[in-house]
Amino acid sequence: MSVLSALRALLFPPRCLCCGKRIDRTHALCETCALQLERDMRTQCPDCFLEYASCHCAPACVRRAGVSALLKLAPYREDGAHSAARRIILRMKTRPNARAFSFLALELAAILRPFLAERNESDASVTQAVIAWLPRSRRNLRRYGFDQAKELARVLGRETGLPVVSLLKRLRDTRPQKELTARERRENVRGCFALAEDVRGMRVILVDDVITTGEGMAEAARMLRRGKAADVVLVSVAVTPRRSRK
Ligand SMILES: [Zn+2]
């Protein structure tokens, strides 16, 4: 260790990505948070009864948009003070934390790799698999100065060896989805993205940090399908459980 990095470690000791407590530099989370995240990942999906980290279920609007699977680590519970996944995501939204992106990308890659290996064997029509991301709103991009979905996509690309491509452009911001009806939500996102590249024949792995209603992802998937993408797979750190989705 150089003098400089020793000094850095002394001044900025590594902290738990979830609660901020000081930890050993070889870990990402403190023991309590690591256990909580493990519990989050083992939560049973209400639709298929598999653990979240193994299930492929997606919100209805996302399935209708032509998405074949949604891979995730854990449920995203807004009321869950104990949800480790949610707390990591919230910390990651406001500050570009390279350790958090690396840690989450490593966990997501562990799910994505076997999934893709299975798909690639069965599907010869796919010309290329690429990673893309759902671009952050301009409002939040200005406010925080970075796009957390893009960062996550970039590190996931590094972990899986897949090319990361900027496929989607955001044309406009949308209103908050929470207070809207299902129909209004779809209207709200209509036309908010454009394709920046030719996606014909591609298997697109679309990354975001969290999926709540899924309408943004659904709109992006519709664009990709219209552009003749062969397959659209979503990858997200956390997904709002069906029953708490309005
Ligand atoms: Zn912690």
Ligand SMILES: [Zn+2]
């Ligand atoms: Zn499921």
